[in-house]
Each structure stands twice: as structure tokens, then as C-alpha cells.
Amino acid sequence: SYELTQPPSVSVSPGQTARITCSADALPKQYAYWYQQKPGQAPVLVIYKDSERPSGIPERFSGSSSGTTVTLTISGVQAEDEADYYCQSADSSGTYPVVFGGGTKLTVL
Amino acid sequence: EVQLVESGGGLVQPGGSLRLSCAASGFTFSSYWMHWVRQAPGKGLVWVSRINSDGSSTSYADSVKGRFTISRDNAKNTLYLQMNSLRAEDTAVYYCARDTAVAPFDPWGQGTLVTVSS
Secondary structure, three states: OOOOEOOOEEEEOOOOOEEEEEEOOOOOOOOOEEEEEOOOOOOEEEEEOOOEOOOOOOOOEEEEEEOOEEEEEEOOOOHHHOEEEEEEEOOOOOOOOOEEOOOEEEEEO | OOEEEEEOOEEEOOOOOEEEEEEEEOOOHHHOEEEEEEEOOOOOEEEEEEEOOOOOOEEEOOOOOOOEEEEEEOOOOEEEEEEOOOOHHHOEEEEEEEEOOOOOOOOEOOOEEEEEOO
């Protein structure tokens, strides 16, 4: 199987910077996507193709890639950013066309 | 406004069947690939299946292969998931999502809960 590895939880105080990582072997060759999910709601796309931000997503959300790790960065975290965040990608062979990371719970202290 | 609305969830006994629907509006449904993703209670997102724009090509996760069938009716702007031989581990909220050139899942529907229990 192919897995994307995320930390289970990240905690930051309001106004600080939160960084959530996602690691997998094929990430240098495959784009990564990030989704935010608040309790009781459907996921929402916040970053696409490693570092692009959809319209309507605040500028404090950014994405980056380095080797086998991609990172979602939330600058100046606000209380409303508390949510689960999932990375999503694919393996390089096509055997696993869609894979989600296990999710990271962001807690705003 | 792009909108996806799932329906058809409910309580079903192990071994039973259920058909989920996803009604699409606000975009040209026949031009987009579509996906089903599920989320067991308190757990993460798991991809289930996808279908291309004209319905001629489908893919499934190993966990549902041979039991679930994805299909679409472009005339009715509706995506379906036929689920047979249901198991307790299929209990989840099932989401449909549109696949665009930007991202595979944008937007998502609100989800429909499937509970498999005796």
C-alpha cells in the first residue's frame, strides 16, 4: 500500500504559525493537496498543486514542497482555523490514484 | 453556485444493499470526473471510487472492489454508488466530490450517513 504520513496533532497559540507536514516517497513526482475539515462539515480545499491557494481561501494559508515532504503553513493562526487537515496525493505508478493522509488535528490554544 | 447533494443513506443490515445518489447543479456535470469518499465515525478520509466524465472508466479502492459500483446519469446530473454485500466496516459518511483540473475534490457534498448494523 501507499501511505501519506501526517502528525496526529499540532497545537499553536493564536497569532503564531502552524506547520503541518505530510511525507511520502512519491511526493517529489506527484502534486499534493490540502483539505480543511471542521466538525460536522464537509472538507474544503485550501491548497492545490503543492502551493496554490484557491480563491476565497485566506492568504495566511500557504503550501510548500521539499523532497518527500510537503508542508501546509498557517501564518497568524486564528481560532477559526481549528480543524482537521488532510493531505492528499497519489503514488507514482498509478496503482493508488488517490490517497489521503491520516489527518492532523490543529488545536488553537 | 456549484452544489452537490447526497442522499440515500440509512441503516442497513450486514449483507444488505443500498444505493447512494449525488445530485449536481451549478456546473456542466457531464464534463467532470466524479468521486466518492467515505469517513468512518471519528476517523479519516478514505477514497472509495471515481468515474470519468462519460462513465466509460471507473476505479475502486481494494476494500470495496467487487461489492460497490459507481455510475452516473449525465442527463439527470446525478452520480450513484450502488453498495452490495455491506459490512459493518462500511459504516461511514459518504461524500461525493467533483474532480477538476485544479484539484480532485472541489467541492464536496455535505455527505450522507450509511450505518451497517443488525
